[in-house]
Each structure stands twice: as C-alpha cells, then as structure tokens.
Amino acid sequence: MDLSAIDPLVLAASIMVASTPILLAALGEMVVERAGVLNLGVEGMMITGAVCGFIIAVQGESPALGFLAAAAGGAGLALLFGFLTQYLLANQVASGLALTMFGLGLSALLGQDYIGIKAPAMGEVHVPLLAEIPVLGPVLFRHDPMVYLSVALVAGVWAFLRYSRAGLILRAVGENHDAAHALGYKVVRIRMAAIAFGGALAGLGGAYISLVRVPQWTEGMTAGAGWIALAIVVFASWRPWRVLLGAYLFGGVTVLQLNLQAAGVDIPVVYLSMLPYLVTIFVLVVMSASSGRAALGAPAALGRVFHASG
Amino acid sequence: MKRRTVLKGAGALALGAGLAAPAWAQKKVKAGFIYVGPVGDGGWTYEHDQGRLAVEAHFGDQVETVFQESVPEGADAERAMTQMALGGADIIFATSFGYMDPVINVAAKFPKVKFEHATGFKRAENVSTYSARFYEGRAVQGLLAGRMTRTNKIGYIASFPIPEVIRGINSAYIHARKVNPDVEFSVVWVYTWFDPAKEADAANALIEQGADVVLQHTDSTAPQAAAEKAGNVYTFGQASDMAEYAPMPRISSIIDNWAPYYIRRVQAVMDGTWKSEDTWDGIGAGMVEIGEITEVVPADVRAEAEALRDAIAAGEYHPFTGPLKKQDGSAWLAEGEVADDGTLAGMNFYVEGMKGDIPS
Numbered sequence: 242m243d244l245s246a247i248d249p250l251v252l253a254a255s256i257m258v259a260s261t262p263i264l265l266a267a268l269g270e271m272v273v274e275r276a277g278v279l280n281l282g283v284e285g286m287m288i289t290g291a292v293c294g295f296i297i298a299v300q301g302e303s304p305a306l307g308f309l310a311a312a313a314g315g316a317g318l319a320l321l322f323g324f325l326t327q328y329l330l331a332n333q334v335a336s337g338l339a340l341t342m343f344g345l346g347l348s349a350l351l352g353q354d355y356i357g358i359k360a361p362a363m364g365e366v367h368v369p370l371l372a373e374i375p376v377l378g379p380v381l382f383r384h385d386p387m388v389y390l391s392v393a394l395v396a397g398v399w400a401f402l403r404y405s406r407a408g409l410i411l412r413a414v415g416e417n418h419d420a421a422h423a424l425g426y427k428v429v430r431i432r433m434a435a436i437a438f439g440g441a442l443a444g445l446g447g448a449y450i451s452l453v454r455v456p457q458w459t460e461g462m463t464a465g466a467g468w469i470a471l472a473i474v475v476f477a478s479w480r481p482w483r484v485l486l487g488a489y490l491f492g493g494v495t496v497l498q499l500n501l502q503a504a505g506v507d508i509p510v511v512y513l514s515m516l517p518y519l520v521t522i523f524v525l526v527v528m529s530a531s532s533g534r535a536a537l538g539a540p541a542a543l544g545r546v547f548h549a550s551g
Numbered sequence: 552m553k554r555r556t557v558l559k560g561a562g563a564l565a566l567g568a569g570l571a572a573p574a575w576a577q578k579k580v581k582a583g584f585i586y587v588g589p590v591g592d593g594g595w596t597y598e599h600d601q602g603r604l605a606v607e608a609h610f611g612d613q614v615e616t617v618f619q620e621s622v623p624e625g626a627d628a629e630r631a632m633t634q635m636a637l638g639g640a641d642i643i644f645a646t647s648f649g650y651m652d653p654v655i656n657v658a659a660k661f662p663k664v665k666f667e668h669a670t671g672f673k674r675a676e677n678v679s680t681y682s683a684r685f686y687e688g689r690a691v692q693g694l695l696a697g698r699m700t701r702t703n704k705i706g707y708i709a710s711f712p713i714p715e716v717i718r719g720i721n722s723a724y725i726h727a728r729k730v731n732p733d734v735e736f737s738v739v740w741v742y743t744w745f746d747p748a749k750e751a752d753a754a755n756a757l758i759e760q761g762a763d764v765v766l767q768h769t770d771s772t773a774p775q776a777a778a779e780k781a782g783n784v785y786t787f788g789q790a791s792d793m794a795e796y797a798p799m800p801r802i803s804s805i806i807d808n809w810a811p812y813y814i815r816r817v818q819a820v821m822d823g824t825w826k827s828e829d830t831w832d833g834i835g836a837g838m839v840e841i842g843e844i845t846e847v848v849p850a851d852v853r854a855e856a857e858a859l860r861d862a863i864a865a866g867e868y869h870p871f872t873g874p875l876k877k878q879d880g881s882a883w884l885a886e887g888e889v890a891d892d893g894t895l896a897g898m899n900f901y902v903e904g905m906k907g908d909i910p911s
Contacts, residue, residue, distance in 0.1 A: 247760065248759065251759050252759075255752070255755055255756070255759070259748070259752055262748070345621075349589060349591060352591070353591070356591050356593055357593060357772070357795040358795075359776070359779075359795075362780075450747070450748050454748055454751060454752075455747045455748060455751045455773045455776055455777075456776060456780075457747070457772060457773065457776045459589075459591065459592060459593060459747050459771050459772065459773065460588075460589035460590070460591035460592060461588070461589045461592075461621055461745070462747040462748065462771070462773075463748070464743070464745065464746040464747065464748065464749070465746075466748065495749065495752065496752055496756065499739055499741070499749075499752055499753045499756040500756045500759075500760070502737075502738070502739040502740060502756075503706065503737050503739050503753075503756045503757045503759075503760045503762075504737070504760060505737055505906055505907050507907065507908060509910065510740050510742065510910055511742070511910070514742065
C-alpha cells in the first residue's frame with residue numbers, strides 16, 4: 242500500500258473533471274422534472290450532444306463552437322420528446338426510453354466518419370489571482386471553462402427557481418398543472434422550454450465527455466452516464482445544490498476507487514462502486530420515512546399528462 | 552478459331568454455373584454475431600465485425616450475416632441469441648466471455664443451431680469455443696514496456712478478473728521483469744469492457760501516480776487519448792491496431808484476426824462437417840498479430856521484440872516457461888517446464904513478484 246502516490250490536489254481536480262458531465266445532465270433533468278415532466282432520455286440526449294459537439298468542434302476547429310452545437314443537438318432531440326409528450330400526449334416513460342435508443346442510434350450514424358479523429362484541445366483557464374492560492378488554487382481555479390460554467394449554472398438555476406417569478410411559475414406548473422393553467426399560465430409552452438433547457442444541458446454534458454474528458458468520439462461513449470444523472474436528481478430530492486453534491490459524490494467515488502487501486506490499496510472495488518447507489522437508496526428511505534411523496538420533494542405533477550380540457 | 556470455340560465453351564460453362572446459382576442460394580447459410588460493444592469501438596468488437604465482413608466478402612451470396620451490438624453480458628444475451636436462432640440463424644458467434652452461460656442455455660433449446668463462444672471454456676454438442684492466445688502478444692508488450700519505462704512503473708487497465716485477463720497480466724509482467732528487474736505493475740480493475748470515460752479516468756489515475764507505460768485490456772481507444780494528452784506515456788493498441796495513435800503514444804499493438812477462423816467455421820456449416828471443437832490459436836496461426844512497432848522504440852529494442860515474436864510464432868518459445876513461481880512463493884513451473892493449456896485456461900493467480908490481490 243502506498244497512499245503517498247496519490248496527490249490529493251490532483252485527485253480533487255480530476256474528481257471535478259469526472260463529475261462535470263453528470264452534473265450538467267442532472268441539473269438539466271432536475272429543471273425538467275421540476276416542471277412536472279419525466280424525461281428518461283437523458284442518455285440519448287447526452288450521446289447526441291457528444292457527437293454533435295465533436296463533429297462541429299472538429300469541423301470548426303473550436304471547442305466552444307462544439308459545445309454550442311452540443312447544446313443545440315441535445316435541445317433538438319429533447320424537443321422531439323416534448324412534441325410527443327406535450328402535444329401528442331404520449332406516455333412520458335415510453336417516449337423517454339425511446340429517445341435514449343434513438344439518440345444512441347442517431348449518434349452512431351452521425352459519428353461514423355469521426356471515429357479515430359482527434360478533437361481540438363480545450364485550454365485551461367487559470368483564474369487570475371485565485372489560481373495562485375495555495376492548495377485551493379490548483380484544485381478549484383485551474384480548470385477548463387466548462388467546469389466553471391457547470392458550477393455557475395447550478396447557482397443560476399438555484400437563484401432562478403428560488404427568487405425569480407419565472408422560476409415560481411415553473412415550479413407551479415410542476416406541482417399542479419391544472420391550477421397553473423387556471424391562472425392563465427401556458428403549461429405546455431413552459432414545459433417545452435424546460436425540456437429544451439434540460440436537453441441542452443444534457444448535450445453539454447455529453448460533449449464534455451467527447452471533447453474534454455476522453456477526448457475523442459467513440460460510439461456509445463456515454464456508457465450509462467445519463468442513467469446516473471437520473472439517479473442523482475432523485476438523490477438530490479430535486480434541489481440544485483444537492484445535485485452538485487450528488488454529482489461530485491458519484492464522480493468522486495469512481496475516480497477515488499480507480500486511484501486507490503492504482504496505488505495498490507487493497508479495497509473491494511465492487512463495494513465501492515455500489516456506494517453511490519447505496520447512498521441514494523439510503524437517502525430515499527430516510528426522506529420517505531417521514532411522509533410520502535411530498536417529503537421526498539418530488540414535484541406533485543411529475544410524469545402526469547396535461548391536457549387543457551382538464 | 553479453335554481458341555474461340557474453347558472460349559465459347561467456357562462461356563457456356565460459366566452460364567451453366569450461373570444458372571445453377573439459385574439452387575445454391577436456397578441453402579444460404581445464415582451466420583449471427585453477438586457483440587458486447589458497438590462495432591465502432593475501435594477495438595475488440597470492431598475486429599469481430601471485420602471478421603463478419605470477411606465472411607460476407609468470402610462467400611458472397613451463399614451467406615447472410617446478422618449482428619446485434621452492445622448486448623449486455625447476462626440475461627439479455629440469452630434473449631438476443633434466442634431471437635437470432637428463431638430468425639433462422641445456422642451458426643451464432645457469441646463474442647464475449649460473459650455470454651458463456653447464456654450460450655449454453657440457448658444452445659440446449661436449439662440443438663440444430665451451431666454456437667461458437669469466444670474466450671469461454673464450456674462446450675456442448677452444438678457449442679464450440681474459440682480464443683486467441685493473446686498472452687503471446689502480451690509477452691511482446693511486456694518486453695517493450697520493461698525496456699521503455701523510465702519510472703519503472705507500468706499501469707495496467709484490467710477489465711474483469713477472469714483467466715484471460717489474468718494470463719495477459721502475468722505474461723506481460725514476466726517479460727517486463729525479465730528485461731528490467733526493477734519494474735512494478737499497478738493493476739486497476741474497471742469492471743467493464745467498454746466505458747471510454749471510465750477507461751480514460753483509469754489511465755489518468757495511473758499516469759498521475761507515475762506510470763509511464765499503460766497497458767489496457769479494455770476495448771476503447773480512450774486510454775490512448777489520455778496518454779497522448781499526458782505526453783511522455785507509452786501505450787499499446789488493444790484488440791485492434793489503433794494506429795491513429797501511432798507513433799506516440801501507441802508504440803505497438805495486439806491485433807485480433809478472426810477472419811480466417813470465421814470463414815473456416817461457416818464453411819464447415821455449409822459442408823455439414825461442423826463439430827464441437829476448442830480452438831486456441833496464437834501468433835503462429837495468425838489469429839494474434841503484433842502491430843507495427845513504431846520508430847519511437849530504439850532499433851535494438853525493436854529487434855529484440857521482433858525476435859521474441861518470431862520465436863513464439865515458430866513454437867520455439869512459450870511465454871510461460873519455467874522456472875516460475877506463483878505470487879505466494881509456491882512452485883509452479885520447474886526449469887524449462889512449459890505451462891499446460893488446462894492451467895492457462897483457468898489461471899486465477901498472479902506470478903511471483905506481482906503486487907496486490909486479484910479481486911474475487
């Protein structure tokens with residue numbers, strides 16, 4: 242055993258990198274679910290974002306353009322889901338699952354010519370002054386812009402939901418769409434906007450994998466990250482800062498166990514890999530022990546079909 | 552004049568053969584393939600699919616192939632294979648270790664369908680197993696790794712603790728240590744064959760802790776990309792050449808060449824001579840190929856590696872030749888003794904000098 246081989250600073254930094262994709266995707270999904278829509282297609286939107294971002298980044302030789310395209314791609318796919326569920330009133334669970342499969346297939350098709358190509362590199366941004374702080378500097382302030390953006394988005398979503406009128410309306414739609422409708426809010430339009438936002442964030446998360454974390458395009462490369470994002474939303478009981486905590490916990494455990502293994506620490510890998518899921522179950526049990534759905538923090542209208550005819 | 556008649560005759564013959572073709576087409580053989588990853592993984596599954604395409608190219612109209620990709624190991628594989636068998640497949644290639652029990656179960660239900668299971672060890676009347684002696688290629692990689700490392704720390708991204716993977720680790724370690732007694736292996740088990748993000752994380756963890764050569768037994772090119780980003784790190788293509796990362800970080804590779812085997816087995820189905828067999832071929836038979844060793848490797852080391860490769864191919868040298876001890880210090884192979892296939896097929900121990908335990 243040689244724990245000294247693990248540099249805690251490097252470890253903390255790589256945990257942030259490993260957690261960013263699931264953080265972005267989970268944050269987007271949380272907004273969608275707060276609006277009362279359950280979109281299980283996160284994985285499909287992530288992989289579509291990953292391939293769109295990669296293609297455009299390679300073509301335009303600019304990672305920034307790639308991320309924009311990823312957001313657009315993810316949002317586009319999400320709008321397809323929105324059209325099916327909000328206008329045609331299709332079943333959300335089935336549509337979401339279909340979206341995942343569609344996204345996986347579509348991305349494989351789009352990405353055919355991009356296997357084995359290298360992505361343009363994304364530079365790190367050392368925040369002036371802050372990056373020089375001992376210990377905290379290298380951990381927190383020497384990353385690529387997407388890491389900062391993801392944390393900023395968490396704060397933004399939190400402030401939006403808590404303090405803005407639009408955020409209040411979004412929550413109202415998620416809690417009771419009939420009441421919101423009776424008050425004159427456009428339930429379907431608000432939900433479509435939330436769905437597009439969720440898709441865009443999932444797309445960004447996917448592109449972070451294909452442009453920064455791996456970085457290359459490989460079919461099926463998100464490999465289940467979308468499902469973890471869905472679990473994090475539940476773990477976080479639909480609150481933004483807990484989403485951040487959950488994403489860093491899930492990402493952290495993955496990276497930590499790989500590092501412990503590399504250092505030759507004798508740990509049962511299987512148990513450590515289970516840990517985030519066990520914690521999720523534990524959190525759910527504790528929260529649901531008090532009083533059902535409301536205590537969990539789940540939006541009351543989550544997954545329910547809305548039709549103006551009532 | 553005479554020649555023209557001959558040509559005409561040949562033409563008529565060709566026409567006759569052409570007319571006879573539809574009769575052949577009636578007996579079109581349908582070959583199914585089950586893949587654990589996507590065909591575009593650039594590694595393991597990609598090479599199996601190249602084998603499938605070679606079957607199509609070789610037999611043309613006489614054969615029809617179907618495949619299903621990204622089939623999880625376990626119950627879902629059983630469903631996929633059942634579907635294929637019901638769809639009229641004559642022979643099904645299940646190309647991952649974890650399909651072992653599903654193959655046996657489905658094969659019992661379809662006694663007329665032939666099954667071929669890659670890297671497994673359970674056979675039945677209509678189930679053959681086939682594998683490549685990847686450990687022969689690992690020996691060459693180990694030698695290169697031992698010669699090229701400056702930190703004497705070699706990282707190894709392992710998938711699952713199964714004999715095939717453990718054999719590879721042992722073979723690489725034995726030959727790395729032979730040329731560099733100070734070398735140390737650190738093995739990371741990622742419990743997946745294909746997860747680019749996790750493979751990249753594993754490679755980064757190893758590199759951050761000082762490994763400057765990273766071997767992988769997972770299927771994507773993500774570790775290559777991670778090594779390239781890190782700079783001074785060497786890697787090897789796994790299952791596929793991964794030549795897009797040559798000459799650095801990828802300095803050589805193990806390439807699986809399944810095409811000759813797949814063609815032979817489909818031919819056997821056509822001829823009605825298919826029998827349950829166990830095939831285990833290596834460098835000599837061409838099932839395992841060593842990808843080009845790049846110019847980053849000094850010429851003398853390259854020559855040394857090629858000599859090792861050729862000795863193995865010629866059958867003059869076996870990568871598991873004694874004296875060798877097990878990790879716990881107990882005796883395994885005496886001086887000059889060669890490991891038997893049975894022990895290799897079920898290998899569940901490290902050789903002496905390896906650190907850490909194999910997870911159970």
